[in-house]
Amino acid sequence: MRKPDLALNHSHRSIILNPAYFRNHLRQAAVFRCLERYSEAARSTMIADYTYWLSGGRDQHTSKLIKLYWQAMIEEAITRAEYFSVMYTPFAIKIRAENTDKLKEVFIRKHPDYVEYIYTDSHGLHSLPQTADWSCPSPQSYLLTLGLKNKEVGKFLEKMSCRKLPTFSEHKAPFSPITKDEAQRHLETIGKRILPIMDFIRGTKLTESFCACSGVIEKLQYASLLGRLQRIKEQSQVINQAMAELATIPYLQDINHPDAELLQSLMADAMDTLEGRKSDKERVWNKIQKVKKPRWRLSGESRC
Numbered sequence: 108m109r110k111p112d113l114a115l116n117h118s119h120r121s122i123i124l125n126p127a128y129f130r131n132h133l134r135q136a137a138v139f140r141c142l143e144r145y146s147e148a149a150r151s152t153m154i155a156d157y158t159y160w161l162s163g164g165r166d167q168h169t170s171k172l173i174k175l176y177w178q179a180m181i182e183e184a185i186t187r188a189e190y191f192s193v194m195y196t197p198f199a200i201k202i203r204a205e206n207t208d209k210l211k212e213v214f215i216r217k218h219p220d221y222v223e224y225i226y227t228d229s230h231g232l233h234s235l236p237q238t239a240d241w242s243c244p245s246p247q248s249y250l251l252t253l254g255l256k257n258k259e260v261g262k263f264l265e266k267m268s269c270r271k272l273p274t275f276s277e278h279k280a281p282f283s284p285i286t287k288d289e290a291q292r293h294l295e296t297i298g299k300r301i302l303p304i305m306d307f308i309r310g311t312k313l314t315e316s317f318c319a320c321s322g323v324i325e326k327l328q329y330a331s332l333l334g335r336l337q338r339i340k341e342q343s344q345v346i347n348q349a350m351a352e353l354a355t356i357p358y359l360q361d362i363n364h365p366d367a368e369l370l371q372s373l374m375a376d377a378m379d380t381l382e383g384r385k386s387d388k389e390r391v392w393n394k395i396q397k398v399k400k401p402r403w404r405l406s407g408e409s410r411c
Contacts, residue, residue, distance in 0.1 A: 114138045116344060122351035127358055129159035133173070135351070140180065145187060149180035149310030153234070154355060157313060160241040161358060174236035181236070184307055190256050191304060192221040195235060195249040195311070202229045202250060214252050221254030224261025228253075230268050233311040251308060260300055268317075290335040292293065297329050314360040320369055323352045327377060327392040334380070343381060348379050 108114055118135035123132060136151035140200075156173040164170065168316060194214050211225045226252045245349040255261040287292070305322060317320040326349045333342035353374050356362065362370065372391045380390065 108138070108141045111138055111141045111275065112275040112340075116347050119344075119347035121350040123347075123354045124350070127158055127162055129155045129162065129164065129173075132158060132342075133176075135178070136180070143187075144306075145180050145184035146306040146310045147392075149177055149184060150178035150306070152180055153236075153310065153313060154359070156236070156239065157241055158355075158358060161328065174239060176237040179311055184310060188307070190260075190300075192218040192254045193253075193307070194218070194252045195233065196245055196252065197238075198250050199248075202227075210250065210252050214254055218254045221256060224255045225256040226253045226264050227251070228268060228308060228312070231312050231314070231316045234313060235311060240369065249311070251311065253304070253308070255304075257300070260304065262303065263301065266373045285335065287336060289311075290332050294329070294332045294336065297325075297332070302326070306363065318369075319356050319360060319362045319366040319375060320353065323349050323356075323373065324392050326352075327373065327390070330380070330391055331390065346377050346381055352372060353377070 115135070115138045116403060117122065118131065118138050121128075121131040122135060128304075130153045132155035136148045136155060139145070139151060140150035156170060156177060159170060159173060160309075194210070194217060196210055196213075207227050207229065210227055215222050215224055231250045232248040234246065235249055240246050253261075255264075270343060302325065309322055318324075326345055330342045330345040330349065333345060355372055357367075369391070376392070377391045
């Protein structure tokens with residue numbers, strides 16, 4: 108692929124125009140794979156498999172090939188991960204605190220090098236390509252447990268997963284102007300430590316339980332930081348990706364009225380940003396009150 112950046116933007120726009128067409132998501136996955144963004148490729152492939160079934164696709168061979176690609180992307184993402192390890196546990200009952208404690212004990216035995224912070228995503232169901240069956244009313248679900256080498260990253264993920272509108276900011280005064288140095292530092296933290304883990308989590312999680320737009324809001328806030336630093340090309344690409352995800356959400360899950368209004372507002376403001384209308388301060392994702400984020404240690408073994 109000679110121009111993967113152009114191909115990626117084209118795949119995003121194709122999804123925006125027709126989010127129900129599974130081949131658009133497969134094209135997006137192929138470009139992500141070319142760029143070695145395997146977690147995002149896994150999510151795109153998972154959505155491709157789901158939209159293939161949703162649109163009436165019943166050819167078992169086609170579905171099997173899509174699932175094999177999805178599985179390969181997950182495995183590649185796990186292999187490339189340096190700062191975390193993962194464990195998937197099948198379950199059929201509501202998770203309780205004692206179950207989580209047992210999972211942590213098992214994880215510690217299996218992954219002793221990743222026990223600085225152990226995070227279990229108990230707020231959503233995960234699917235794996237080996238057992239995914241979208242036609243089944245009660246498909247096999249899994250709990251995802253992550254072991255992280257950085258305790259602060261784990262605590263932050265825990266905090267975000269329990270909020271209706273998960274946002275992130277290490278800026279102590281979220282409503283005052285952020286300096287370029289702060290924006291650069293924040294960009295490094297989010298881009299290298301937070302978003303890669305969030306992308307991995309979403310590679311096996313089709314829907315969100317708290318807020319349908321979770322995962323997209325964070326990307327749009329990341330895009331604002333890119334804009335603050337005049338990295339316009341990167342900002343445009345992130346916004347296009349976020350818009351593709353927003354366009355797809357109604358096909359993945361039922362959304363309530365507040366989430367539908369939020370989705371429409373995010374989509375409108377994202378389009379305005381791409382077209383250079385209105386100031387960045389007026390964006391919906393920047394009006395959401397930021398949570399305070401712990402200070403990040405930038406040296407030694409505490410780095411994620």
